[in-house]
Amino acid sequence: MKKLNKIKALLIKDIRNNLRNSNTIIFTLLPILFTELYHKFSFGGKKMDSFYVFTIGLLMSVCTMPISSMAISISEEKEKNTLRTLMLANVSPIEFLFSKTFIIFCLTQFVGTIVYLLTGATIDYSWYFLTSSITNISLICLGAVIGILSKNQMSTSILSTPLILILLIPTALGNLNDSIGMFARYLPTNAMLELLKKQNMKFNCATISTWLLISICLFIYSYRKRMVD
Amino acid sequence: MDILIRMVDVYKFFGKQEALSGLSFEVDEGEIFGFLGPSGAGKTTTIKLLTKQLNADKGQISIFGNPIALSQNNFFDNIGVLSDTTGFYERLTIQENLELFAGIHSLTEVTIEKILKAVDLIDECKKKASNLSKGMKQRLMLACAILHKPKLLFLDEPTSGLDPITAKNIHEYLIELNNTGTTIFLTTHNMEEADKLCDRVAILNQGKICACDTPEKLKLEYSNDTVYAKAKNGKQKIVEKNKEGLYDLMNWFEKNGGILTIHSSEPNLEEVFLKITGRNLY
Numbered sequence: 282m283k284k285l286n287k288i289k290a291l292l293i294k295d296i297r298n299n300l301r302n303s304n305t306i307i308f309t310l311l312p313i314l315f316t317e318l319y320h321k322f323s324f325g326g327k328k329m330d331s332f333y334v335f336t337i338g339l340l341m342s343v344c345t346m347p348i349s350s351m352a353i354s355i356s357e358e359k360e361k362n363t364l365r366t367l368m369l370a371n372v373s374p375i376e377f378l379f380s381k382t383f384i385i386f387c388l389t390q391f392v393g394t395i396v397y398l399l400t401g402a403t404i405d406y407s408w409y410f411l412t413s414s415i416t417n418i419s420l421i422c423l424g425a426v427i428g429i430l431s432k433n434q435m436s437t438s439i440l441s442t443p444l445i446l447i448l449l450i451p452t453a454l455g456n457l458n459d460s461i462g463m464f465a466r467y468l469p470t471n472a473m474l475e476l477l478k479k480q481n482m483k484f485n486c487a488t489i490s491t492w493l494l495i496s497i498c499l500f501i502y503s504y505r506k507r508m509v510d
Numbered sequence: 511m512d513i514l515i516r517m518v519d520v521y522k523f524f525g526k527q528e529a530l531s532g533l534s535f536e537v538d539e540g541e542i543f544g545f546l547g548p549s550g551a552g553k554t555t556t557i558k559l560l561t562k563q564l565n566a567d568k569g570q571i572s573i574f575g576n577p578i579a580l581s582q583n584n585f586f587d588n589i590g591v592l593s594d595t596t597g598f599y600e601r602l603t604i605q606e607n608l609e610l611f612a613g614i615h616s617l618t619e620v621t622i623e624k625i626l627k628a629v630d631l632i633d634e635c636k637k638k639a640s641n642l643s644k645g646m647k648q649r650l651m652l653a654c655a656i657l658h659k660p661k662l663l664f665l666d667e668p669t670s671g672l673d674p675i676t677a678k679n680i681h682e683y684l685i686e687l688n689n690t691g692t693t694i695f696l697t698t699h700n701m702e703e704a705d706k707l708c709d710r711v712a713i714l715n716q717g718k719i720c721a722c723d724t725p726e727k728l729k730l731e732y733s734n735d736t737v738y739a740k741a742k743n744g745k746q747k748i749v750e751k752n753k754e755g756l757y758d759l760m761n762w763f764e765k766n767g768g769i770l771t772i773h774s775s776e777p778n779l780e781e782v783f784l785k786i787t788g789r790n791l792y
Contacts, residue, residue, distance in 0.1 A: 283616050290613020294599065294606075301601040362597030366654065369561060369596065370614050371586035 287372060291380035295354075299384055305350050309392055312342035316396045331400045336474050337453070338396035343413060344449045344470060346389045347420035348427065352437040354381055355428025374504070382421050389417050404477055415489055416473040420448070422496035429503045469493075512539040512575070514662055514693050515560060520569030522555055522717075529555045531717040533569070537695060542688050544708035544725075545697040546783065552717045553697035554593065557664050560695070561591050573662070587615065590655035590692075593666035598650055600640035604631055607639055608653060615658035622657070628683055629653045645676035652680065656687060663687070665696045669703060681707060701779035711779070715787040729776040732785050738773045741766035 299305045316338030319329055355378075358364035367377060393413050397406065423444065431437040448470045455465035465471040469492035472485040515537035522530040530552045537543040545553050558564040559571060562578060562585070571578040574588065598607050608622045626632040629649040634642070639650060648668070656663060668684070669677035684707060688694055698704055704711050705725045712722040721728055735751040739759055743766045749755035751774060763769050777785065 286616045287614050290610050293613070294602070294610045297606060298599060298601050361600065362595050363599055365563070366591075366596045366598070367614075369563075369586055369589075369591045370611060370654075370658075371584065372614060 284376075288376055288380060291367075291372065291376060292383065295380050295384040299350075299354070299388065302354075304353055305346075305388070308342075308346045308350050309388060311345070312338045312392050313395050313399070315341060316399050320400055332402050332404070332478075335396060335400040335402035336477070338400065339393055339413065340449055340452060340470055340474070342389055342392040342396065343416055343420060343473065344445050346392065347385055347417055348424040348441050348445055348448075349437070350388070351381060351385050351421050351424030352427035352431060352441050353434050354385070355425060356431040356434050356437045359431075360433040378425060378504075382418075382425070385421055385424070386414075386417055389421075390414065409477060412473050412476045412489075415493060416469050419469055419489070419493040419496040422493075422500040426496070426499050426503045429500075429507050513537070514539045514574060515543075515695065516570070516572045517556075517560075518570040520559065520566045520571060522552075522559065522564065523567050529717055530559075530566075533714075533717065533719060535712050535719055535722060537693065539693055540688070540691060541709040542684070542694040542696060542707050544704040544711035545695065545714060546699065546701065546704050546711050546779070547697075547714035548699055551714045553699075553714060554666055556714075557591070557593055557666050557695070557697060558595075561589065561664055563595070587658065588661045590658070590660035590663045591666075592651050592655040592668055593664065596651055596655065598639050598647070598654060601638070603636050603638055604642070604646075604650055604653075605635040607650060608635075608657060611654045611657050617658060625653045625657050628686075630679060645672050648672055648676070649680065652683075656692070659690075660692060663692050663694045665694060667698055667700075668696070669698075669700065677703070701783065705779050713783055713786055720786045721782070725779055728779065728782050732782045733774070733776040736775050738771075738775055739763070740770040740772075741768065742770050743767045744770075 316334055319334045319337060320331070322329055355364075358367075358377075364377065368374070390410065390413065393409070394406075397409060402409075424441070427437055427440045427444070431440065448468055451461045451465035452468055452470040452474065455462040455471060466484075467488060469489050472488040472492075475481055476485045476489065513536050515535075517536075518534050520530055520533040521528070533552070533556065545556060547553050555564065559566050560573065560578070562581070565579075573581065573585075576582075599610070602610070604626070605622065608625065612618070612622050623632070626635050629652060631646065631649055631653065634646060637646075639647070642650065652668065655665075665684075669680055672680070681703070684694060684696075694707075696704070696707065708725060710722065710724050711728065713720045713728075721731075723731070733751075736748050737751050737755065737759065739747045739749065739762070741747070741763055745766050747759065747762055749759045749762075759772075
């Protein structure tokens with residue numbers, strides 16, 4: 282019961298803190314805003330393909346929120362000494378990270394669902410939810426690793442920005458260049474989009490599972506080496 | 511009376527630098543124990559060792575009768591910490607910050623209200639923590655540290671940088687808290703604060719305890735046993751604090767028009783510190 286109360290208190294704290302954090306608000310609104318804009322755009326009287334707009338919005342939310350928001354959220358708690366205060370109040374690192382992971386996961390899935398509804402993409406929602414969830418979890422783990430390794434909020438961007446660009450740009454531009462396309466094949470974001478289209482199922486399932494496994498291992502390693510604080 | 515904290519021959523190194531050199535002391539249940547010393551003497555390191563934020567390189571540390579290394583998961587349920595490594599959530603209000611810690615310790619709303627009243631923040635409870643003054647922030651952190659009524663409270667420079675009125679309010683609350691059974695381990699370089707609050711004080715210098723006793727005994731021990739007197743005609747005299755000196759003084763007053771002032775010359779804790787260590791506090 283005491284453990285449940287503790288987790289409930291941490292979840293409420295993280296919800297309140299995220300809803301008042303301009304970083305999180307921007308990361309939440311940007312994919313929705315861009316999706317709406319692209320959805321309204323028309324080229325020579327022709328509207329953009331709704332699935333393409335959906336993938337852009339989804340890519341933005343899956344790349345930015347789990348990595349940046351998670352990393353900033355952990356490093357901010359280190360920087361402001363709130364993490365140490367929680368540890369001194371008998372909160373375990375696992376409880377602390379669970380609450381953060383849960384909130385970021387829900388926010389990312391919520392944004393993805395809004396994007397899905399806005400574009401009216403013609404794919405099964407449960408399939409979308411399953412595929413994006415697995416990618417989301419592996420990227421949240423990578424965000425947590427960055428948060429654990431960074432001393433403060435400023436230093437998170439040194440690690441998170443290149444990672445976001447690596448995950449986002451080759452996936453978005455893979456069709457324009459063969460080499461980029463070849464590289465993108467091994468990214469979880471590209472695998473997620475191809476899985477949504479149910480293409481190369483075996484290869485993409487293997488790619489996304491490998492990323493999930495690697496990110497969980499990296500998370501465990503960095504957590505054991507540095508703990509959270 | 512039980513011993514709540516016991517440190518025996520504790521050493522702590524940061525690289526080649528020795529922060530604590532064979533530190534040994536005990537803190538009894540129910541007392542306010544002052545840990546005095548200048549910046550860099552090892553006060554914060556000691557608190558970090560006692561709250562499991564650091565590990566000792568050598569020596570034994572026990573809290574609540576158990577070795578700290580073997581302490582149970584509920585170790586932090588019985589202690590409260592206010593130090594420079596504690597913080598609060600700036601985006602949350604005072605009330606929301608306290609709700610978080612009340613939730614962590616499974617406490618009720620009533621407890622929050624009581625604490626808010628005690629630290630005089632009840633009227634500001636809806637204020638965002640980032641908008642608070644330094645004194646209010648310190649009181650909020652104190653409230654978070656004592657919300658669960660810890661058996662043992664660690665305070666690292668609790669009134670540093672605060673105005674005298676806020677400091678006085680915090681002192682009064684600490685005495686009240688101590689009267690309800692909380693043992694307080696206080697580090698400070700404010701000797702006046704230590705003199706006012708502490709049942710016993712330990713003077714720390716370069717990682718070692720140089721003296722440990724009640725403030726009164728320490729002051730008497732390092733007193734130079736003289737009495738300063740001033741007669742009504744403005745003349746001054748210093749005599750030894752003994753029978754002969756007293757007779758001498760009475761005769762001297764008779765000759766000089768009577769007593770204006772008499773002062774014994776016990777040093778204050780700051781002077782005691784200087785005498786013991788030869789170092790200034792700041």
